Amino acid sequence: MSNALVTVPKTAKKGEIIEIRTLVSHNMETGYRRTERGVPIPRDIVRTFSCTYNGVEIFSAELRPAISANPYISFYTVATETGMIAFHWKGDNGFSVSSSAHITVT
Amino acid sequence: MRAFRIAAWLLVASTHAWAQPPATDIPLAERRSGYEQMKRETRAMQDDDTSNPATFWVLEGESAWKRKTGAANRACSECHGDAAVSMKGVAARYPAHDAKSGRVINLEQRINACRIERQQAKPLAYESRELLALTTYVARQSRGLPIAVAPDQKTRPHLDAGRATYHRKIGQIDLSCAQCHDQHAGRHLAGNPIPQAHPTGYPIYRLEWQGVGSLQRRLRNCMSGLRAEPYEYGSQELVDLEYYLMWRARGMQVETPAVRP
Numbered sequence: 001m002s003n004a005l006v007t008v009p010k011t012a013k014k015g016e017i018i019e020i021r022t023l024v025s026h027n028m029e030t031g032y033r034r035t036e037r038g039v040p041i042p043r044d045i046v047r048t049f050s051c052t053y054n055g056v057e058i059f060s061a062e063l064r065p066a067i068s069a070n071p072y073i074s075f076y077t078v079a080t081e082t083g084m085i086a087f088h089w090k091g092d093n094g095f096s097v098s099s100s101a102h103i104t105v106t
Numbered sequence: 107m108r109a110f111r112i113a114a115w116l117l118v119a120s121t122h123a124w125a126q127p128p129a130t131d132i133p134l135a136e137r138r139s140g141y142e143q144m145k146r147e148t149r150a151m152q153d154d155d156t157s158n159p160a161t162f163w164v165l166e167g168e169s170a171w172k173r174k175t176g177a178a179n180r181a182c183s184e185c186h187g188d189a190a191v192s193m194k195g196v197a198a199r200y201p202a203h204d205a206k207s208g209r210v211i212n213l214e215q216r217i218n219a220c221r222i223e224r225q226q227a228k229p230l231a232y233e234s235r236e237l238l239a240l241t242t243y244v245a246r247q248s249r250g251l252p253i254a255v256a257p258d259q260k261t262r263p264h265l266d267a268g269r270a271t272y273h274r275k276i277g278q279i280d281l282s283c284a285q286c287h288d289q290h291a292g293r294h295l296a297g298n299p300i301p302q303a304h305p306t307g308y309p310i311y312r313l314e315w316q317g318v319g320s321l322q323r324r325l326r327n328c329m330s331g332l333r334a335e336p337y338e339y340g341s342q343e344l345v346d347l348e349y350y351l352m353w354r355a356r357g358m359q360v361e362t363p364a365v366r367p
Contacts, residue, residue: 007156025162028316069316070159072151 006087008101012079020051020059021074024089024097030065046091049073054083063091079105132288132302137358140301140366143292148313152365160242160311160363163235163318167243170236176227182240185224189247197245198360199254201349203261210264210349214241214320215340232339238318242309245362252359253306255352268350271343277334283347298367304355305348307364314367321348 007021024046031043043065050060059075086100141149155161171182171189186192201212204219211219217240218229230237257265272283286295287303294300308321315323322344326336337343 003162005156005161007154021156023157023159023161025159068313070162072157072159 003097004087004089004099006085006099006101008085008103009079010102011104011106014079014081014105016079017076018079018103019074019076020085021072022049022051022087022099023070023072024049025070026089026091026095028063028065028067028069028071032065044092044095046071046089046095048090050088051075052086052088053077054081079103081105131354132291134357137304137355138302139304139306139358139361141307141361141364143299143301144365144367148365148367151311152307152361158311158363158365160309160318160365163239163242163309163311164246164363166235166239167241167246170240171243176221176225178224178226180225182220182225189244193244193247195248195251195254197248197362198251199256201255201264201345201352203258209342210261210345212322212345212348213244214322215345217241217244233320233323238309238320241320242318242363245309245360248360249362250359252357253352253355255349255356257349257353261349264346264349265353267343268346268348268353271347272350276329277332279332279334281332283328303351304358305351306355306358307361307366309362310364310366312366318363321351 003025005023007019009018012018026046027044028046029041029044031041031045033041035041045065045067046063048060048062049071051058058077061073063071082103082105084100084102087098089095089097141152144152151157151159155164168189174181174184183189197213200216201210202216203209204211204216206219214232214237217237221227221229230240275282275285283303286300291300291302305321305324308324309318310324311318312324322339325344325347326339329336
């Protein structure tokens, strides 16, 4: 079972602007909520997201408590070469999820 | 004599009301899914499985479907095979009559009955992640199919009970479901558009919940909003209301897993 969904075009022309969409499964508990008994619920969020294209970081983001559950991040890049686009999410309590997609550039 | 005439008229009127839907019902051709009232961005979330967070529940449901469980050490797939084939159209005809209990049960109760009888496992709690995942996965197989709840002699009392609940004023606010969702659908309540309340996409990913929830959770939300005491999860009152709502949405397309604000 996958904890992340990424959408990357399978093929692209060299120099083409491509859209990349990502979704990761996470509750994004803000740390500001309390249980019915008044006990604070500790913060548990995704802290960072990064994307590498053949090992070079092309996009990264810091996530904050105000971001909703199951964060959706979409961005654009230029298709430069055939290879692997890799995604990595890191968060509180050792949360770590990786995913990758192959792209063929012609 | 006059009193008799009035009584006779009332009898005619009441049998008429029994046979015909109340005049406030939305005409079949004018029914609209809540999808159509959503913002473009929210619709886009639902339209693409890779941007719909409910996909995680579908994937979890698929794993649960294939996982052996219970004293019988049996997976759903061992009896039912490929869900894409065996579960196609199932959610579109639920809630449905259950011969064993002699009443109408919903999809969650059907799944739990299977767990108890066939897998000899403990029933899953209402709104637990695993029950929602399995229900979403099963209901996903009916996406695009028309809702096909067809009452018969056995289920008619449940339909009527559900209809009565729908039209009963409840809570300190003293409103019935029908007053908002039939008579004022399309208008606004506290800035939010009032939908016609067709349960076409359950379990749904609701932005307000930041997660997937069942139709009963949604119904209980509305009841709390009216400052009424909500019926318990799995209560016959809620199942009958679900049954009535699905019948009311008959012929409309299943959207599961839908996204709603």
